[in-house]
Amino acid sequence: MSLTTQSGQSSAVSNLRICFYGAGSMAEALVRGLIHNNLAEPGRISMLNRQNADRLRELHDRYGIVTVQQGVSPEDLLQDADIVMLAMKPKDAAEAIAQIRHLLRPEQLIVSVIAGLSIDSLSRLIGKPVSIVRTMPNTSSTIGLGVTGLSYSAGVTDRQRIVAEQLFGAVGMTVTIPESMQDAVTGVSGSGPAYVYYFMESMIAGAVELGFDPEESRRLVLQTFLGAAEMVRQTGEDPAELRRKVTSPNGTTQAAIELMERDGLKTTVMGAVARSAERAGEIGKELERKINE
Ligand SMILES: NC(=O)C1=CN([C@@H]2O[C@H](COP(=O)(O)OP(=O)(O)OC[C@H]3O[C@@H](n4cnc5c(N)ncnc54)[C@H](O)[C@@H]3O)[C@@H](O)[C@H]2O)C=CC1
Numbered sequence: 001m002s003l004t005t006q007s008g009q010s011s012a013v014s015n016l017r018i019c020f021y022g023a024g025s026m027a028e029a030l031v032r033g034l035i036h037n038n039l040a041e042p043g044r045i046s047m048l049n050r051q052n053a054d055r056l057r058e059l060h061d062r063y064g065i066v067t068v069q070q071g072v073s074p075e076d077l078l079q080d081a082d083i084v085m086l087a088m089k090p091k092d093a094a095e096a097i098a099q100i101r102h103l104l105r106p107e108q109l110i111v112s113v114i115a116g117l118s119i120d121s122l123s124r125l126i127g128k129p130v131s132i133v134r135t136m137p138n139t140s141s142t143i144g145l146g147v148t149g150l151s152y153s154a155g156v157t158d159r160q161r162i163v164a165e166q167l168f169g170a171v172g173m174t175v176t177i178p179e180s181m182q183d184a185v186t187g188v189s190g191s192g193p194a195y196v197y198y199f200m201e202s203m204i205a206g207a208v209e210l211g212f213d214p215e216e217s218r219r220l221v222l223q224t225f226l227g228a229a230e231m232v233r234q235t236g237e238d239p240a241e242l243r244r245k246v247t248s249p250n251g252t253t254q255a256a257i258e259l260m261e262r263d264g265l266k267t268t269v270m271g272a273v274a275r276s277a278e279r280a281g282e283i284g285k286e287l288e289r290k291i292n293e
């Protein structure tokens, strides 16, 4: 079967085999997005993890992807793949990569979603010349509304760049960035969905305090978020200008925003974005130290 992208163009990815090493939330978000957006057939996607057979069975049942339960060995799945997606936690990366590096081939494209892990550290862990794409996606890839920052190692070919852009383009927006901006993109869009969920949780709690039941509160808050995000997208107006239009002089919104400003909410959110980026840098340094030990 020849697969096409949403725009109807034939895909550079459709004939490739993709093996996910690490079967967690981020791997599932990408798999679901790739399959639902018709970019990759389930039979060409495989997944491995450290030990959790139930999790692999669940993913096979849910998406039809190949796992070791289908009678093939992890070695076969990794060796047969054109793209190996590294999707384990940073703390597990060194050990996990040490276990598979002998199986990796120079023609394969190695794609990492691991926060903080630099291309240099990853090349040293692999220990032989390979093409590497360092990425920072987010979980909204699940529904095709992700954001992914992409950076490439020196040896990545134009064709491999197209493959990486199509892979992540199928599950949302991509931005190609210098590797030095990867920690920053982690602080903004990698961790970003969690900040939005936290704000939603807080507004839902506020609605419940005012007397709505939890389900009504959720519906009111969800529609408010969807409407506000779409207003920014569809009007192209600055969020600050849209905010001004809600805020009548001496009215209810002004009273609310004044409280937020008094309590330093904007400073806190800006600090949180910076702290996430800083933490990505710390994770990278911890990994470097581990590799140099
Ligand atoms: N969850 C998110 O929103 C995002 C996560 N990331 C990155 O994605 C990576 C994975 O994160 P999550 O999916 O949230 O974690 P998770 O904890 O849900 O999944 C990690 C997976 O790796 C597997 N694993 C651990 N050690 C392994 C080993 N030695 N061999 C094979 N598999 C092994 C685990 O069994 C598990 O399936 C992290 O490096 C994180 O920085 C990047 C962007 C967003």
Ligand SMILES: O=C(O)[C@@H]1CCC=N1
Pocket (backbone or CB within 6 Å): 115, 186, 190, 191
């Ligand atoms: O929290 C984390 O470390 C990962 C990276 C970005 C989102 N989740």
